Amino acid sequence: MEKVRTRFAPSPTGYMHVGNLRTAIFEYLIAKHNDGDFVLRIEDTDQTRKVDGAIDFIYDTLSLCNIKIDEGPNNKGKYGPYIQSERLPLYKKYAEELVEKGCAYYCFCTEERLEKLRKEAEEKKIAFLYDGHCKNLTKEEIDEKIKNGEKYVIRQKMPKEGVSEYTDLVYGKISVENKLLEDQILLKSDGYPTYNFANVIDDHLMNITHVIRGNEYIMSTPKYNLLYDAFGWDKPTYIHVSMVLGEDGQKLSKRNGDASFMDLYNDGYLPEAIVNYLVMLGWSPDTNEEIFSMEKLIKLFDPKRISKSPSVFDIKKLNWINAHYIKKLDLDDLLKITVPHLKEAYNLEDKSEEWIKELVSIYQDHISYGKEIVEVTDLFFKDKIKLNDECKEFMEADGIGNTIDVFYKEIENINEWTVENINNAIMNTKEKAGVKGKMLYMPIRIKVSGQMHGPELPDTIHLLGKDVVLNRLK
Numbered sequence: 001m002e003k004v005r006t007r008f009a010p011s012p013t014g015y016m017h018v019g020n021l022r023t024a025i026f027e028y029l030i031a032k033h034n035d036g037d038f039v040l041r042i043e044d045t046d047q048t049r050k051v052d053g054a055i056d057f058i059y060d061t062l063s064l065c066n067i068k069i070d071e072g073p074n075n076k077g078k079y080g081p082y083i084q085s086e087r088l089p090l091y092k093k094y095a096e097e098l099v100e101k102g103c104a105y106y107c108f109c110t111e112e113r114l115e116k117l118r119k120e121a122e123e124k125k126i127a128f129l130y131d132g133h134c135k136n137l138t139k140e141e142i143d144e145k146i147k148n149g150e151k152y153v154i155r156q157k158m159p160k161e162g163v164s165e166y167t168d169l170v171y172g173k174i175s176v177e178n179k180l181l182e183d184q185i186l187l188k189s190d191g192y193p194t195y196n197f198a199n200v201i202d203d204h205l206m207n208i209t210h211v212i213r214g215n216e217y218i219m220s221t222p223k224y225n226l227l228y229d230a231f232g233w234d235k236p237t238y239i240h241v242s243m244v245l246g247e248d249g250q251k252l253s254k255r256n257g258d259a260s261f262m263d264l265y266n267d268g269y270l271p272e273a274i275v276n277y278l279v280m281l282g283w284s285p286d287t288n289e290e291i292f293s294m295e296k297l298i299k300l301f302d303p304k305r306i307s308k309s310p311s312v313f314d315i316k317k318l319n320w321i322n323a324h325y326i327k328k329l330d331l332d333d334l335l336k337i338t339v340p341h342l343k344e345a346y347n348l349e350d351k352s353e354e355w356i357k358e359l360v361s362i363y364q365d366h367i368s369y370g371k372e373i374v375e376v377t378d379l380f381f382k383d384k385i386k387l388n389d390e391c392k393e394f395m396e397a398d399g400i401g402n403t404i405d406v407f408y409k410e411i412e413n414i415n416e417w418t419v420e421n422i423n424n425a426i427m428n429t430k431e432k433a434g435v436k437g438k439m440l441y442m443p444i445r446i447k448v449s450g451q452m453h454g455p456e457l458p459d460t461i462h463l464l465g466k467d468v469v470l471n472r473l474k
Contacts, residue, residue, distance in 0.1 A: 004036030006210050007203065008062075009043045012054030015260030016061045018313060019214075019244045019252055022278040026241060027212045028067045029279070029301035039206060040072030042083045043199075045192045055083075061261045064271040066294050079206040084198050091193035094201050094231070095154045095186050103230040104186060106142050107134040107155045129182045130155070154187040156197075156223065164222035169239045170306045171215070176222045184223055196220065200227045208236055212303075215240040239303050242282055242310045252313055264318075268337040268370015270329075273322040280321075281311040291324055319368035327365055335360055337370030345374040346381045359463055362455040376454075380463060385450030385472065394452070399435065400443045406433040407444055408473045417466050422458040448472045 006027040010020055031038040040058065044050050055073055062069060071077030081087055098104035107130075114130070121128040135157065137145075146152065158181040165175045186197035193201070203211060218240050228235045246252045264274055276292055283306050285292075292300070326334070338360050342348060348356060359377060367373055379385060387395070394400075410425035410432075430440050445457055448469050454460055461469055 002207075002209060004031055004034035004210060005039060005206070005208050006031040006036065006212060007039040007041050007206065007208050009041040009199070009202075010058055011043050011046065011049060012051060012058070013049045014051045014054055015057055015262045017252070017260050018264075018274075018278060021061065021065070021261050021274075022244060022281055023212060023214070023241065024062065024067060025065070025275055025278055026239070026283070026301075026303070026306070027210075029297055030210055030212065030239070030303055031070075032298045033301045036209070037070040037077075038068070039077075039079070039208070040069045040082065041202060041206070042073055043195060044083060044085045045195060045198055047085070047192070057262070064265065065261075065275050066272065084193070084202065087198075087202070088191055088193075090205070091187060091198055091201055092191065095193070095197065098156070098186070098227075098230055099154060101230055102157070103226075104154050104156050105135050105183075106137065106146075106152045107183075107185075108137075108145050108150050108152045109133055129180075132183055135183070151189040153185045153189050155183045156186050156227065158183050158223070158226065164225065166221060166225055166235070166238065168218065168221075169237060169303055170308060171218065171240055174218055174221070176219055178222075180219075181223055181226075196223060197227070200224050203236060204228070204231070204233045210239060211236045212239045212241060215242050239306065241306055242308060244281055245310050245312050247312060247314065249312070264369075268341065268372070269318070269322050270325045270337070273325040274318070276325075277318045277321045281313065282307045282309075291321065323368035326367060326369070329364070331357065331361060334364055338367070338373040341371045341374050342377070355463065358459070362459045362463070366455060379449045379451065387446065387450055391446045391450065391452060394442060395446060397439070399433070399439070403429060403433045403435050403440065403443050404447055404473060408470065411461075411466065411469055411473065414466065417462065419458045419462045422461050426458065
């Protein structure tokens with residue numbers, strides 16, 4: 001049986017977005033589930049969109065996500081080069097071979113002519129398809145035009161009758177009428193291949209067995225299959241995956257909550273949690289589990305369980321999964337994802353290292369990502385606290401003034417400021433004011449923190465400091 005080989009082929013256009021990363025994860029899991037190879041190939045045929053340093057971003061992201069690249073630009077194997085712009089002579093050779101076979105042709109149409117055809121199609125409200133104007137040029141006419149230095153592209157010659165069919169692992173049997181297939185450009189006038197052509201050539205030459213990509217390419221796949229047929233090559237297994245949508249049901253974009261992996265990472269989301277969440281966007285195991293290590297995912301992953309329906313990027317669900325991972329962090333790792341955000345938001349110069357450690361530690365079970373530490377701890381960094389309506393309403397209950405007065409005196413009498421002594425003060429208040437449970441803890445918490453919920457009350461009071469607590473109790 002041939003070795004399973006998948007490839008992740010991003011364009012080097014900057015940070016990696018979650019939809020792209022999800023595709024990479026699926027490709028990696030399919031390869032590793034079958035003891036295969038995961039290949040990174042850089043698709044930079046559109047040189048105008050290229051961003052310096054983007055290849056390093058891709059390596060950094062995959063590395064943080066524990067996705068190991070078997071072959072790629074920075075760790076070469078025997079199928080390189082792994083950057084398309086370094087493979088240009090190959091594409092020219094294969095495009096010209098297709099012309100000789102009668103499966104492609106030179107097209108000399110100017111941009112003005114094509115624009116006119118596009119406008120006509122628009123007016124008729126029909127999809128624009130190139131009309132095959134240059135398909136029947138004689139060899140003499142072609143030679144003459146090339147000799148005169150006329151610009152040309154090479155187009156694929158599509159059959160205009162019949163139906164093309166193939167089977168997709170997720171969507172099953174797909175049929176497309178050939179008359180809907182445009183004579184697509186394979187080689188552009190600048191010598192660069194189009195995405196559609198370069199992919200087929202590279203996937204074949206790199207022995208790629210499984211091609212995973214967005215389902216927007218479902219109807220284009222017959223074009224690729226016609227190229228495989230023209231060369232007499234074996235076709236890969238196709239796995240089309242549905243789109244990731246924003247919470248508004250639209251395609252994910254900056255406007256509706258799309259974030260790059262690095263945006264999430266810099267906000268204090270953990271890579272293993274992001275991977276765990278993205279896998280569950282459009283795939284489900286045959287169990288009810290939701291938390292998976294990479295090792296477990298590799299063992300379980302079955303591409304037949306990928307959903308046909310679009311998935312919605314739900315930040316609340318990501319937060320829930322990320323919180324699960326945060327709870328398991330040791331203190332040093334927790335400090336790494338929280339303290340930089342605290343330093344950016346607040347002046348910590350008068351706070352000891354121990355105080356900061358204690359603050360972060362008591363909030364470990366109360367945050368779902370690193371940056372959230374800023375909003376939940378603001379009560380430690382402001383002079384005055386404001387009560388919301390719910391807090392105000394609670395504080396109007398009978399007997400609460402007395403509870404606060406008793407507690408004030410207990411705090412005032414503490415000589416050594418320790419969590420234990422603070423806890424004793426609360427217990428003494430319980431006895432002397434004759435209150436317990438909610439009617440004991442809630443008034444004190446609201447008065448000192450301005451909140452109805454939070455970490456253990458003695459810990460919160462200890463971190464606030466005696467002066468601040470007495471001042472707020474007043």
